[in-house]
Each structure stands twice: as structure tokens, then as C-alpha cells.
Amino acid sequence: MIKCETISQLREIVNEWKQQGKRIGLVPTMGYLHEGHLSLIDYIKSHCDCVIASVFVNPKQFGPGEDIDRYPQDFERDMQLLQERGVDVLFIPESNEIYPDDYYTYVQVDELGKGLCGRSRPTHFRGVTTIVSKLFLITKCDVAAFGQKDYQQAVIIQRMVKDLNFDIQIIVCPTVREEDGVAMSSRNSYLSAEERSSAVHLYQSLKRAENLFKSGELHAARLREEMKSSLLSTPEINVDYLEVVDAETLQSIDKVHRITLLAGAVWVGKTRLIDNILIDP
Ligand code: PAF
Secondary structure (H helix, E strand, O other), rough: OEEEEHHHHHHHHHHHHHOOOOOOOEEOOOOOOOHHHHHHHHHHHHHEEEEEEEEEOOHHOOOOOOHHHOOOOOOOHHHHHHHHHHEEEEOOOOHHHOOOOOOOOOOOOOOOOOOOOHHHHHOHHHHHHHHHHHHHHHOOOOOOEHHHHHHHHHHHHHHHHHOOOOOOEEEEOOOOOOOOEEEHHHHHHHHHHHHHHHHHHHHHHHHHHHHHHOHHEEEEEEHHHHHHHHHOOOOEEEEEEEEEEOOOOEEOOOOOOOEEEEEEEEEEEEEEEEEEEEEEE
């Protein structure tokens, strides 16, 4: 595995691959890798000739007072995992390589970033689409993979690719879960043992709503109530949102009549966790 810290170094490799007609796949990450990230690598590895993974804790997607200063990092471990999984190039730039002092340009997808996580993190998705656009342009990738756990992010990136005519295929891979159902996330490492046992309630509340839907309930209000009632009785958890939205537009719905997203974000202590499930009538 080649480790690149600069854009010019990476471009040299990528240009050579392009000349050889190779299909290039990208897995963008912020590091502190877990099986969720590695499942994206495995997908790209089996569908592309060359695999690039990026590790960059993108400052532009953190709002004031968010956890950028304590975001978990373990570059040595990440490098070992990526090497073991057969990544060809690790792109691991410093912040000023990506955002020099005179950096002014942002990419923003309107509408889709306003609800769900966008309500409490109003500048987050603009930061994500900006870095992802830059990574697409730097790596000249043909395919890029993202996890379903960040469903709103995936929808926004798909829309950006469509609206800006990026010639890139976006793959969304299923959420990888711990044995008890908790979605894998780098932020799970913040949780104390007690908080970790509370964290499972988010997934369980989504599953309860899914079961209610499977038993015939189509009213979004009832599904939302089902999620809420189980979480409100868990004292360690503060709900940010629990929503039932159209899976494509991310708009609230009254009744389930096509693919629908059950999505939630909760605070467990000082840690904000998100999760979602798709239901399909
Ligand atoms: O999902 C993430 O880890 C990040 O939002 C991403 C896509 C790597 C952009 O920084």
C-alpha cells in the first residue's frame, strides 16, 4: 500500500492508472476504522481494479462546539487494517493540503440537507459535499462507496453527483452492526459501558416501528410514536429526532406508500448517535 500525503503525489499515481484504463474505486473515511468502513473497502476491492481509501478528519463538516477536537484517531491501526484489506493507496493529507489559508469554495445541495441531521447540524452537509467533491476530483474515481448508516449523507451525495454531472457511480452499502444491533460508528468509542448498553435502544426503537409496519400499520404518526415511546422511557437518552420520511426526498410523510426511512438521532451522554432502517411496502 502506498501512503500519499499530497495531492500531487496521488495525482501522479491516478494519472498512470487512468492511462492503463484501470477502474478506480474510492472509500472516503475520517479514520478510526471499523468493520463498516472495511465492508466498503471489500465492495470496492471486488468491483474495481484499484482501491483508494482516504483518511481525513474534515474540519468543514464539524460545527462550532462539535467533537472535532476529540474525534478518535489511530492512524497506525487504520493503516494496518487498510493494508490487510488490500487497499492500493491511502490518501492521508494534512488539513492545509486540502484547505489552504485562501480557500473559499463550497459545494452545497439545497433542500435535502435541511431536515433530519441538518436541523441540528446546519453546516454539516455543506462540509461533507465540499470534501467529497474535492476527493472525487483529486482521485478521478469511477466508483465511490458510502454506508447506509449515514443515509442522509448518501442521498445528498447521490444528488450532488446527479446535479453536477460527476461521472461517478455511488454505491451505498448496508449498515454493519454489532451483535446487539448497534450500528458500528467511530463515535461508539466515546461511550462508557453504561452508555453503550443504553445505545442499543435507538436500534430497538427503529425495529419496533418496523415491526409495527410489518403488522400492517402505515400511518407515519403511529410509527413515530412507537419509536418515541420506547426511547422516552430510557432516561440516559435524549432524542434529537425520530422521523418517518420518504426515502428519496427525505420529506415527512403521513402514510407509507413507497420506500420509507425510519431515522433517528439521539444523545447518549455527550455522544450523538444516528441510525436508520428502510421499510418497503
Ligand atoms: O462519512 C464520513 O465518514 C464522512 O462524512 C466522509 C464521507 C468521509 C466525508 O468526510
